[in-house]
Amino acid sequence: MLGYALRRLVLAIPLLIGITLISFSVIHLAPGEPTELGTGDTPIQSDREVRERLRQMYGLDKPLHVQYWNWLARLVQLDFGRSFSPDARPVLQKIGERLPVTLLLNVVEMMIIVALAIPIGVFSATRQYSKFDKITTIFVFVGFATPDFWLALMLMILFGVQLGWLPISGLRSPTWEYLSFWRQQWDFVGHLILPILVATFGGLAGFSRYMRQSMLEVVRQDYIQSARAKGLAESVVIGKHALRNALLPIVTVLGLSLPGLIGGSVIVESIFAIPGMGQLMVQAVFERDYPVIMGNLVIVATLTLGANLIADLTYSLVDPRIRVAARRGRR
Amino acid sequence: MRGFWRALRRNRLALAGGVVVVVLAVLALLAPVISPRDPNRLDVKRILDAPSKAHPLGTDQLGRDVLSRMLYGARVSLAVGFVSVGIAAAIGIVLGSLAGYHGGTTDAMVMRLVDLMLVFPRFFLLLAVLAFLRPSIWTIMTVIGLTGWMSVARLVRAEFLSLKEREFVLWSQSIGATAFRIIWRHILPNAIAPVLVAMTLGIPAAILTESGLSFLGLGVQPPHATWGNILNEGKDAIEIGWWLSVYPGLAILVTVLSYNLLGEGIRDALDPRLRQSVGRIVSRRR
Numbered sequence: 001m002l003g004y005a006l007r008r009l010v011l012a013i014p015l016l017i018g019i020t021l022i023s024f025s026v027i028h029l030a031p032g033e034p035t036e037l038g039t040g041d042t043p044i045q046s047d048r049e050v051r052e053r054l055r056q057m058y059g060l061d062k063p064l065h066v067q068y069w070n071w072l073a074r075l076v077q078l079d080f081g082r083s084f085s086p087d088a089r090p091v092l093q094k095i096g097e098r099l100p101v102t103l104l105l106n107v108v109e110m111m112i113i114v115a116l117a118i119p120i121g122v123f124s125a126t127r128q129y130s131k132f133d134k135i136t137t138i139f140v141f142v143g144f145a146t147p148d149f150w151l152a153l154m155l156m157i158l159f160g161v162q163l164g165w166l167p168i169s170g171l172r173s174p175t176w177e178y179l180s181f182w183r184q185q186w187d188f189v190g191h192l193i194l195p196i197l198v199a200t201f202g203g204l205a206g207f208s209r210y211m212r213q214s215m216l217e218v219v220r221q222d223y224i225q226s227a228r229a230k231g232l233a234e235s236v237v238i239g240k241h242a243l244r245n246a247l248l249p250i251v252t253v254l255g256l257s258l259p260g261l262i263g264g265s266v267i268v269e270s271i272f273a274i275p276g277m278g279q280l281m282v283q284a285v286f287e288r289d290y291p292v293i294m295g296n297l298v299i300v301a302t303l304t305l306g307a308n309l310i311a312d313l314t315y316s317l318v319d320p321r322i323r324v325a326a327r328r329g330r331r
Numbered sequence: 332m333r334g335f336w337r338a339l340r341r342n343r344l345a346l347a348g349g350v351v352v353v354v355l356a357v358l359a360l361l362a363p364v365i366s367p368r369d370p371n372r373l374d375v376k377r378i379l380d381a382p383s384k385a386h387p388l389g390t391d392q393l394g395r396d397v398l399s400r401m402l403y404g405a406r407v408s409l410a411v412g413f414v415s416v417g418i419a420a421a422i423g424i425v426l427g428s429l430a431g432y433h434g435g436t437t438d439a440m441v442m443r444l445v446d447l448m449l450v451f452p453r454f455f456l457l458l459a460v461l462a463f464l465r466p467s468i469w470t471i472m473t474v475i476g477l478t479g480w481m482s483v484a485r486l487v488r489a490e491f492l493s494l495k496e497r498e499f500v501l502w503s504q505s506i507g508a509t510a511f512r513i514i515w516r517h518i519l520p521n522a523i524a525p526v527l528v529a530m531t532l533g534i535p536a537a538i539l540t541e542s543g544l545s546f547l548g549l550g551v552q553p554p555h556a557t558w559g560n561i562l563n564e565g566k567d568a569i570e571i572g573w574w575l576s577v578y579p580g581l582a583i584l585v586t587v588l589s590y591n592l593l594g595e596g597i598r599d600a601l602d603p604r605l606r607q608s609v610g611r612i613v614s615r616r617r
Contacts, residue, residue: 017449026459145588147539149546150580153566161570256449263452267543271566281455282547285462297459301451308450 001187004323012305020075021292024068027058054290057081080295085287091295099299102265102276108196109261113203114254118247120204121211125246126238128216136208143205148264150197152271159194169273195272199264200227201319203257208266210253215246239255248319255311255329259304338600339341345596351589359405366399370556379572389574391564399573400556401582407557408586411472411541412534418476423483428514428522430484438488445481449466453478461473461549468551471544475537482531488523519586524601531594534589542583556582 037163058067074081080091111130124133139278167173171191179187218224219242266278273279277296284292316322358365367387374394382389388397430441442603457474462468494500495518503513544550545559546566556577565575574584 015447015450017452018443022447022451022456023459026456026463057609142584144591145535145584147542147546147580147583149543150562150576150583152431153562153576153580157569157573157576218400235354256482259452263454266452266454267456267547270547273542273592278454281458282549285458285549290462293462297451297455299586301453304452305450 001323004316005313008309012309014300015305018070019298019305021068023297023301024071026297027290027294028064034311053084057291075298080298081291083292084289085292091291092293093298094145095277095295096328098275098277100267100278101274102262102278103318105192105195105199105265105274105276106258107309108192109203109259110198110254112196113207116200117207117211118243118250119203120208121213122215122238122243124208125212125215125219133212134214140205140209143202146201148198148202149271151201152194152268155194157272164193168194171274191272195268195274198271199261199268202264202330203261206257207250211246211250214249218242218246221245248315251311251315251318255308255315258307258311261302262304281303335600336566338610339596342596344421344592345600348589348592348596350519351585352525352593354546355405355586355589356409357366357408358402359369362399362402362406365404366396368396370395370398370403371400371554372396379568381572382574388578389572391561391572391575397561397578400561401558404556404558404561404588405550405582405608407468407555408538408583409584411468411475411551412538412590413442414472415475415479415537415541416530416533418473419479419533420483422480422524424487424519424526427484427487427521428491431488432495432514436613441484441488445484448478448481451478454543457540458545458549466552467550469506471541471550479540481539483526483533486525486529487522491523492519494518494521513537525598526593528598528601531590531597535594537588538586538590553606567608 016032038042055061062070078092079168080095082088083091083094120136124130124136124155127133159166167187167190171188172189173179173191176184176187219238224237224242227241229235232241255310262277265276266281268280270282277300280292281296284296339349350527374390375388377386377394378392380386380390380394386396386398387400391395391400420510426441426444430438456478460474461470464474491514500513500517503517508517542557542559542562545557546563548563550559551557553564561579562576563567565579566570568575
């Protein structure tokens with residue numbers, strides 16, 4: 001197991017370098033000098049100022065490999081530079097404030113999705129073509145097709161504006177400081193309900209579909225037949241023998257869908273004015289705050305890589321076949 | 332081929348999806364003819380009018396007719412969907428077939444590149460790139476295409492891996508056909524079915540991405556009407572003008588749903604075996 005983990009870690013190193021290479025090349029993607037662009041309808045700073053600061057920061061007059069090497073050297077020391085916005089704070093500090101919020105959102109989403117998708121998938125697979133199965137299939141198709149920002153708007157109109165049940169922006173009410181402890185917690189939870197509902201919707205559709213598919217494949221296997229043949233109760237056959245095997249591919253899918261979930265937080269955080277990484281990214285793009293954009297890109301990709309690695313290792317932990325195959329060099 | 336049409340015709344949902352897809356394309360093409368009004372004509376007397384006979388879907392903050400704007404928006408959505416998926420498919424086919432046919436180092440490098448691209452949450456990468464570029468419909472198409480080729484590359488590679496061992500390939504190799512000729516003339520035509528399915532399913536994903544970007548104000552810029560930026564403007568009038576938020580979103584939902592139904596229908600009709608592989612590999616959205 002340790003050997004396998006080490007091998008995966010070593011394989012992640014080129015990807016890590018790749019992340020820095022792609023992020024670095026983004027700066028140079030623009031036609032001509034990246035600093036000569038005047039984008040945006042309302043430039044926060046004059047073009048010349050931005051150009052000068054970028055030139056200083058990335059040493060754009062030096063040869064490419066020197067630029068990359070200097071940038072990488074600072075990256076390794078976790079020095080992402082300072083924000084171009086008036087507060088000029090270190091990028092790392094800005095991101096550090098936002099990261100916990102995005103992580104919290106994504107972890108809660110993930111838990112809800114898994115908790116709901118597994119039973120839904122199992123039920124619709126074991127009762128294929130039943131009414132329940134048909135309804136979930138419709139839900140899956142609609143869930144896939146619903147734009148998350150539109151769902152957010154509709155929920156805001158319904159619960160925020162029409163009914164007035166839930167807050168639709170930020171994480172805390174303006175009166176938060178004056179509330180009692182428990183009221184404060186409730187206030188916080190209330191602010192999270194709509195964003196998490198929106199973020200879970202699409203992912204839930206996808207996962208319950210995967211779970212159903214995985215379950216359908218497993219119940220066709222011979223060992224399920226033999227489990228039934230030796231007289232085990234159907235609940236044991238499904239709940240124990242089938243479920244355990246059907247869950248295996250889900251671990252991988254979970255890891256692979258992480259970038260999607262994190263990417264989704266861009267939209268959700270922007271709409272609900274939640275101070276997380278996604279909102280920071282959008283603000284930075286509007287303000288042409290390039291150091292924050294680059295820092296965000298590198299950190300989000302690195303985190304995703306780490307999470308994929310964990311998913312990979314978990315998979316091999318629960319399924320010994322993977323480790324054996326890897327040892328024989330078949331993977 | 333006849334079996335394909337028969338199977339597709341029997342799938343009523345896919346058929347319905349196909350009909351909507353065709354109707355949408357016709358509406359988008361005919362937008363200049365059938366739009367009741369000029370999508371950009373301001374009318375200060377009719378600001379945020381509720382849906383009425385004169386304006387079936389109401390007007391926006393500048394008094395522009397929402398129905399006309401949505402018809403023109405359909406052109407943008409479909410154009411972005413088709414062009415960006417075309418770009419993605421071209422890249423994916425070239426890289427996937429090189430990796431699958433040559434194997435070895437080429438394969439390893441292409442697959443590592445795929446892994447690498449998949450590590451970036453698509454929206455973060457798109458936003459970072461767009462921060463440096465002038466947002467226009469062409470840049471949007473290009474960047475969506477450049478960040479969406481990975482699933483096609485994987486599919487094509489997988490097809491090539493199994494096809495290149497088949498006898499017709501071995502025979503053409505034995506008579507000295509060039510690698511280019513074998514890839515292009517012999518293997519690719521046999522691998523095209525899953526690519527077509529992936530492309531049909533890629534169009535709605537691209538439409539969702541574009542409308543998301545436009546909704547954030549970072550996609551196709553006003554005064555060009557797109558479904559995403561009508562929603563973006565509607566967001567500010569959410570308490571008065573619900574029609575600005577409801578209809579464009581419904582349009583996106585129906586479009587994406589129809590393409591998905593059609594895509595899945597084509598997949599099942601082409602080859603029921605694909606049901607698993609394509610569904611597995613084609614990941615969704617950002």
